[in-house]
Amino acid sequence: MKQQINLPLKNLKGKPVRSAMLLLLTVLLSFVILAGSLTVSSLRTGLSSLQSRLGADIMVVPYEATTKSSLENIVLQGNTGYFYMDSKRCEKILNCEGIGQASTQFFLATASSGCCSLPVQIIGFDPATDFTVQPWIRRSYGEALQKYDIVVGHDLNAFVGDTLKFYGTECRVAAKLDQTGTSFDTTVFTNAETIKALIRSSLDLNMNDFQNIDPEKVVSCVLINVADGYSVEEVMNDINIHVKKVKAVRTKEMISGISESLRGISDITGLLIGGIWLFGLLILFLMFTMSVNERKKEFAVLRVMGASRRMLSAVVMKEALLIGLAGGLTGTELGLLTLLPFHSLLESQLELPFLLPDALHIILIAAAGAAITVGVSALAASAAAYRLIRTDTALILRGEN
Amino acid sequence: MKKIIHIAAILLSVFLAAGVKLLFHACGPKEDGSWMHCHTAENAVCICGICMAVLLLGALLLRGRKTAAIPCLLTAAAAVVTAMLPNTIIHMCMMTDMRCHAVMKPAVIILSILTALLSAVSGILHLRERA
Numbered sequence: 001m002k003q004q005i006n007l008p009l010k011n012l013k014g015k016p017v018r019s020a021m022l023l024l025l026t027v028l029l030s031f032v033i034l035a036g037s038l039t040v041s042s043l044r045t046g047l048s049s050l051q052s053r054l055g056a057d058i059m060v061v062p063y064e065a066t067t068k069s070s071l072e073n074i075v076l077q078g079n080t081g082y083f084y085m086d087s088k089r090c091e092k093i094l095n096c097e098g099i100g101q102a103s104t105q106f107f108l109a110t111a112s113s114g115c116c117s118l119p120v121q122i123i124g125f126d127p128a129t130d131f132t133v134q135p136w137i138r139r140s141y142g143e144a145l146q147k148y149d150i151v152v153g154h155d156l157n158a159f160v161g162d163t164l165k166f167y168g169t170e171c172r173v174a175a176k177l178d179q180t181g182t183s184f185d186t187t188v189f190t191n192a193e194t195i196k197a198l199i200r201s202s203l204d205l206n207m208n209d210f211q212n213i214d215p216e217k218v219v220s221c222v223l224i225n226v227a228d229g230y231s232v233e234e235v236m237n238d239i240n241i242h243v244k245k246v247k248a249v250r251t252k253e254m255i256s257g258i259s260e261s262l263r264g265i266s267d268i269t270g271l272l273i274g275g276i277w278l279f280g281l282l283i284l285f286l287m288f289t290m291s292v293n294e295r296k297k298e299f300a301v302l303r304v305m306g307a308s309r310r311m312l313s314a315v316v317m318k319e320a321l322l323i324g325l326a327g328g329l330t331g332t333e334l335g336l337l338t339l340l341p342f343h344s345l346l347e348s349q350l351e352l353p354f355l356l357p358d359a360l361h362i363i364l365i366a367a368a369g370a371a372i373t374v375g376v377s378a379l380a381a382s383a384a385a386y387r388l389i390r391t392d393t394a395l396i397l398r399g400e401n
Numbered sequence: 402m403k404k405i406i407h408i409a410a411i412l413l414s415v416f417l418a419a420g421v422k423l424l425f426h427a428c429g430p431k432e433d434g435s436w437m438h439c440h441t442a443e444n445a446v447c448i449c450g451i452c453m454a455v456l457l458l459g460a461l462l463l464r465g466r467k468t469a470a471i472p473c474l475l476t477a478a479a480a481v482v483t484a485m486l487p488n489t490i491i492h493m494c495m496m497t498d499m500r501c502h503a504v505m506k507p508a509v510i511i512l513s514i515l516t517a518l519l520s521a522v523s524g525i526l527h528l529r530e531r532a
Contacts (some may be wrong), residue, residue: 120495155497157488186496341507344498 026327034335046181046353098230124195141175181355324377328370418450439501473524
């Protein structure tokens with residue numbers, strides 16, 4: 001029994017180059033399946049996170065914001081910027097038919113923050129009417145935000161209790177949000193009172209180019225959920241026809257571009273994984289077949305010594321399983337070591353919403369990757385093992401096969 | 402085997418010192434030419450990498466079993482501290498999607514932990530060596 005276990009190990013050790021090549025191939029296969037699946041899964045989680053974070057049917061912005069394409073840049077791409085419209089226009093919007101929930105937001109981009117040269121986007125919301133930001137702020141912070149309290153996105157290197165200075169005004173970090181994988185991770189949220197004070201500070205310091213506005217009389221956008229009995233299309237058209245100099249945008253349309261990019265990336269990744277796996281399966285099959293062919297005499301001698309056909313095929317299968325298991329586990333670990341620490345780099349390179357799935361999901365993907373590698377190795381070896389048990393030992397020893 | 406592990410640890414600490422300046426460096430200078438906080442972390446990691454390489458090279462020259470183990474174990478401790486330099490000991494940039502967080506920090510942590518493990522193993526092997 002002990003010999004049965006030791007023999008495959010000894011065989012693998014006896015042919016170090018062949019074993020190393022097989023191991024390298026299985027490492028590559030499991031790495032590819034883990035990295036590909038985890039990337040696609042993270043992109044999908046990021047998109048669904050973005051969809052849930054947008055949280056409104058319609059977004060109404062000043063018309064110039066849509067012509068400068070700054071809207072999608074700010075809301076989806078994480079670029080900083082601001083645009084404002086008169087709050088009188090906001091009142092007209094609210095008078096349109098079919099509006100269920102409506103809340104105003106204010107945008108402000110800081111010149112710099114802390115030690116870094118990069119600006120930070122600040123979004124101010126109205127706590128009395130807000131229905132998009134507060135539901136997920138409440139997951140991290142249950143209390144109402146006081147004046148100069150801010151909530152920072154997950155990717156900002158600030159923590160609860162820290163003080164950040166914007167335009168010379170010190171703000172206290174009241175909470176840090178969970179990761180979303182979207183541009184909201186680098187955004188600062190605060191209430192309308194604080195953002196108006198910050199807009200005023202930026203005007204006092206002459207640091208922004210909107211000189212003629214009164215912070216009390218402007219908003220950046222209005223977020224709307226349509227009332228029951230009305231369609232999003234109806235309400236959107238009504239606003240676009242009846243309120244001048246504004247543009248109502250369907251939030252789902254804003255992320256359609258991202259969805260298409262994501263679908264493209266998923267398809268290409270799927271094709272690449274499929275191609276590499278097909279190629280890998282073929283090479284594994286050839287390598288196991290060649291290995292069994294060149295060891296025919298060795299197996300024939302074992303048969304003469306009393307080993308059954310079943311025992312021999314078990315040796316081949318065990319070798320394949322050992323290689324598959326070692327390669328699967330190594331490849332999975334390498335994949336995790338590459339993707340988990342460097343996911344921020346991948347996110348910034350892809351420029352798409354990217355959110356790693358939860359730990360359980362990652363463990364499942366890793367386990368599936370390793371299991372598939374073991375399974376495929378066993379499948380590739382099974383053909384060689386089948387041929388081995390059908391070969392006549394006497395013919396091999398006589399040199400006729 | 403002991404020598405291979407020791408040389409691997411030296412190579413890793415040299416790679417850490419050179420890599421943090423050339424390959425996985427922190428954020429570049431600001432428009433006004435000044436540097437951000439992460440540059441301090443980059444310099445500190447580079448200096449630690451050099452110190453670890455010197456310690457491990459010194460251990461190669463020591464023949465006595467216990468004396469050779471001391472620099473190895475010291476390097477292991479220094480490597481753990483090096484892993485904590487980016488952001489834990491030295492505060493880095495504001496946004497965690499910036500280069501210092503996305504590239505330098507994970508690379509330094511991985512390399513430092515590997516150096517710590519190899520140095521510790523090398524130190525233990527030196528301790529277990531017969532005089």
